[in-house]
Amino acid sequence: MSWEAGADLLVVGTGVAGMTAALRARELGLRVLVVSKDTVSAGNTGWAQGGIAVVRPDERDPEDSLEQHVQDTLAAGAGLCSRTAVREVLAGGAAAIERLRAAGARFDVGADGALARTREGGHSAFRVIHAGGDATGAEVQRALAEAVRDGGIPVLERHCVVELLRGEDGAVAGALALDPADRPGVLHAPAVLLAAGGLGQLYAATTNPEVSTADGVALALRAGATVADLEFVQFHPTVLYTPGGPRGRRPLITEAVRGEGAVLVDVHGRRVMAGEHPLEDLAPRDVVSAAITRRAAETGAEHVFLDATGIGATFADRFPTVHAACRAAGIDPVRDPIPVASAAHYSCGGVMSDVDGRTAVTGLYAAGEVACTGLHGANRLASNSLLEGLVVGARAAEAAAKDLGCGRLTRRGVGEVVPPALAVVDRELLQTTMSRHAGIGRCEEGLAEATRVLDGAAVVRPLRTRRAVEDASLLLVARALLAAARQRAESRGCHRRTDFPDTDDLRWRRSTVFRLDASGWLIHTTAGITRSAA
Structure with a gap:
């Protein structure tokens, strides 16, 4: 390897979840290293316009409440939310906003000096706070980036994570990465937090920036984690x-x-x-x-x-x-x-994790859009995403600190590290195929055709460049999304099947869960997780 670095916690991604986690981990005394595929400001957070949905006890509509926010979220999630996850994340919102304001974020205020609030789709009250009118994400990103910089937390910009590394017992040991010159190096860490954002670049048209190539989901799958509800892609x-x-x-x-x-x-x-x-x-x-x-x-x-x-x-x-x-x-x-x-616009599914960010792989955590905590279910309620990143990002850092402190996580050797060779597909072909067959309206014939096209066009390439890493991620996650969409033979939330237009609560009020087997094939692992009633 050309270079190496190490930390207690490696944070992959510089959006709201990753930066929040880095700040909280540093407060808890951990050595933190953040890695960003592009610049600190290149992710999804900076593009978020609407705001942050939160019920603050001292400033809220008279008829609004935490319980009402919970009910709105459950209704939008169309029966697939985890009631426990919804309540825990939303209950942490007010404190998360105060931490964010303490870090320097400035929100819009009304004539009375209180934070200005607006209302968005699916909300029954005016509870969405915002900054710069419609530049909330940019302000959140600015405040967190400055706090990370002022706190002396190192950030490796333009470094691309190729693969997560694991010890002989399967626990996380760090990551293989490429520097800006595509030279491979090893990042040693007993805890890794994936906060790498979404998968919008699977499609020809998206609100996501060019860096949103599903890397986090692909890294987690190849490391042995499970993913859930990938069929639920929200189109703005x-x-x-x-x-x-x-x-x-x-x-x-x-x-x-x-x-x-x-x-x-x-x-x-x-x-x-x-x-x-x-x-x-x-x-x-x-x-x-x-x-x-x-x-x-x-x-x-x-x-x-x-x-x-x-x-x-x-x-x-x-x-x-x-x-x-x-x-x-x-x-x-x-x-x-x-x-x-x-x-x-937004992936409601992702790497299966609890509201503390823990996944099925020891030492691997996930937060933000890359994760599936049960908050969003089959359709994300507007402006709940920045809130989730703030709350779960902090909780994931606390979970990692606890796991390190009790000895659950220890440093492990990784042996010889070689960049893998994986299947890729021409990106324009993949995006056109996914848009045509896995967009808002889907059917078995189209999903099967998309699977055939991608399988037929796939070639194996060594992952020696950022472009190759991204293309491998896009193909793996496209295959997983298509498999999940074919599996769910109903219409629910933002998954619309033209051949199965009705919602089937008897058979499908549960998550679709996939993982990779030992040979690297996607398998549907169980009947899924049955969700709480809305």
Whole structure:
């Protein structure tokens, strides 16, 4: 190996979960090393617009409560949430926000000096706090990055983790990584936290940045962990549509715009959400995305419109990020309806872990979008994701410190380390195939065709570059997602099967769980985890 480094806790990823974990671990006296595939600010957190959903006892709507937030989350999750996980994560929200503010995060305030709150789809009250109007993620990322830097926590930027390393007993021992010059090195650590974000780059159009290539899920699978609910990919209802169709990372039109009164209309000016759901334009995202896709198909268009003209001249002040993106595309949202379409946005499933981040592999923890804690179920409630990263990131650091302190985790030798050779597929082919067959509307014929295409195009390559590592991750997770989507023969949450349009609680009110066997084949491990009733 060309180089090596070591720590008590290795944090993979620099989003809200990873940075929160790094800060909390340092407070607990651990030696922490953070590794980022790109720069500190390149992940999903900085792109989050809407805000953080939290019920703060001293500043809340009179009719709102923690229990109401729990119920809204369970309803959005369509029967697959863990009631225990939901309650524990949401109950930790208020304290997490105070820690974040103490770290320097600045949120928007109202005329009375209290934190300003808005409402988003699926929420029954105004409980979403925000920063910079529609730049909450950027402010959270800024505050956490500065706190990490000021705290002297080392961050290896532009280092790509290739594989997790394990000792003879199967416990985590560190990771193999590539530096910016693609030179391999070893990161020694008895505890590794995966906080590497999502898998939006599986699709041709996404709100995710280019770094969101499913690396965390792939690393965990190859290390022996289980994954759950990968079929539940949330498509954001409203990204900015431009001529030629959406492709690559698309500017997001935050759900808070609808929370402030904007409505969806089709190309003929007819309301899209009228009669679709009691909450109409503030319905859960799976409902809105499906309605948009259906109406666009009915009208022969590739998009619908978001009419925010009723917000008026305050639009630019309330939503500066959205306003700038629209103006760059030649649209004045104060006067013109905004053309919008749906795009891959958030993975509700991921590496199976508890609310303390522990996985089935000793020494391996997961937090944030890469994890499946049971909070989101079949469909994430808007603005619960940043909250989960704050709460579970801190809890995972505390769990690692406890496991290290009691001797459950010890340093292990790794022997000779050789970069693996794994199957990859041309990225454009993979993204086109997944968008065509594993998007909002799915069926067995299409999912089977996608599986055949990817299997037929796969070639084995040594993982000597970041591009090769990403392509291997995308292929493995695409295969797992397709297997899970074929397994779930029903429609639930953001998983919509055109050949099985109904929800089947008798057979499918449970998670789909997969792992890799000793030969590297994906296997459906059990009947899954039965979730609490909503």
